[in-house]
Amino acid sequence: MAGYLGKRLMISVVTLLFILLILFLLLQFMPGSPFNDEKLSVEQVAVLKQKYGLDKPVIVQFFRYLGNMVRGDLGVSYSLSPNTPITDLLKNRFPVTIKMGFASMMAGTLFGLILGFLTAFFGNRILTFIYNLLTLLGIAVPSYLFAMGFSYVLGYKLKLFPLLYDFRAAGITQVMPVAAMSLGVMAVIARFAKAEASEVMKSDYVQFAKCQGLNNSTIILKYILKNSLMPVITVMAGLLVGLLTGSLVIEEMFSVPGVGSLLTNAISANDYSVVIALSFIYSLLYVVVMLILDLLYCLIDPRVRLGGKPE
Numbered sequence: 001m002a003g004y005l006g007k008r009l010m011i012s013v014v015t016l017l018f019i020l021l022i023l024f025l026l027l028q029f030m031p032g033s034p035f036n037d038e039k040l041s042v043e044q045v046a047v048l049k050q051k052y053g054l055d056k057p058v059i060v061q062f063f064r065y066l067g068n069m070v071r072g073d074l075g076v077s078y079s080l081s082p083n084t085p086i087t088d089l090l091k092n093r094f095p096v097t098i099k100m101g102f103a104s105m106m107a108g109t110l111f112g113l114i115l116g117f118l119t120a121f122f123g124n125r126i127l128t129f130i131y132n133l134l135t136l137l138g139i140a141v142p143s144y145l146f147a148m149g150f151s152y153v154l155g156y157k158l159k160l161f162p163l164l165y166d167f168r169a170a171g172i173t174q175v176m177p178v179a180a181m182s183l184g185v186m187a188v189i190a191r192f193a194k195a196e197a198s199e200v201m202k203s204d205y206v207q208f209a210k211c212q213g214l215n216n217s218t219i220i221l222k223y224i225l226k227n228s229l230m231p232v233i234t235v236m237a238g239l240l241v242g243l244l245t246g247s248l249v250i251e252e253m254f255s256v257p258g259v260g261s262l263l264t265n266a267i268s269a270n271d272y273s274v275v276i277a278l279s280f281i282y283s284l285l286y287v288v289v290m291l292i293l294d295l296l297y298c299l300i301d302p303r304v305r306l307g308g309k310p311e
Helices: 002-028 042-051 058-070 086-122 125-140 143-157 167-173 175-201 204-211 216-244 248-253 259-268 272-300
Strands: none
Touching (some): 002 272, 086 175, 086 216, 143 175, 167 175, 175 248
């Protein structure tokens, strides 16, 4: 397992370096500048570029930026919040987005697995109808429409939850955003769980276990669940990264001070350093999640090896 994960780690590092280079080049050659203020003269813009090292050749800027990032220095904001370290901008925003993303993922995964497996194992007419209805709505309806519905019914009409985010009561103010984002996750997980469990139940080894006289609970726990989880874990990785990066629309609707609003503001202001830093963090999150996924593969199925021979 150590050799397998070591190779995956090397690939991940090279991937991150390549992503950082592409991001840096794309933003360098995009039209516009962080200093688009009409009040600034040409001489003042030149002074600002010299101050931040933007007058240097692109390759010099890249390696300087790479060296700073290795040391944990993400740079400073050019125009959004001049001279403010990006780490300070993220200090309060990033935990909010991460907590909401994990909460949405956990809720959606839990209810999705329960719904999918129950429908596969004990699918009667009522349960199948509920499964079809919830998965259809979860996949077809965008999360922001659920958010609008929750805001109107639960927030405005029934006044069960605050309409806007409040740091003083962060838990209760996250209920509606988390619920809105988790419904799509629940639908996708439920579909994969049901499809995989139904397929595994038809397999030869499950039929053989039944012929041996094993009870249903043993067959479900020992054979069906374990072999149904790997494809579900695969789809969870992409969903988790999407949630951890935050839903821009959901954050705007509930005035959540997360990284989503920071990214949109940075793009509008052409604040290259903030855009690169956030984009790289998103890529880093994806790579880390995929590494964890590889580790889970090894734990669930020891036969999984990258370039290895079957044992």
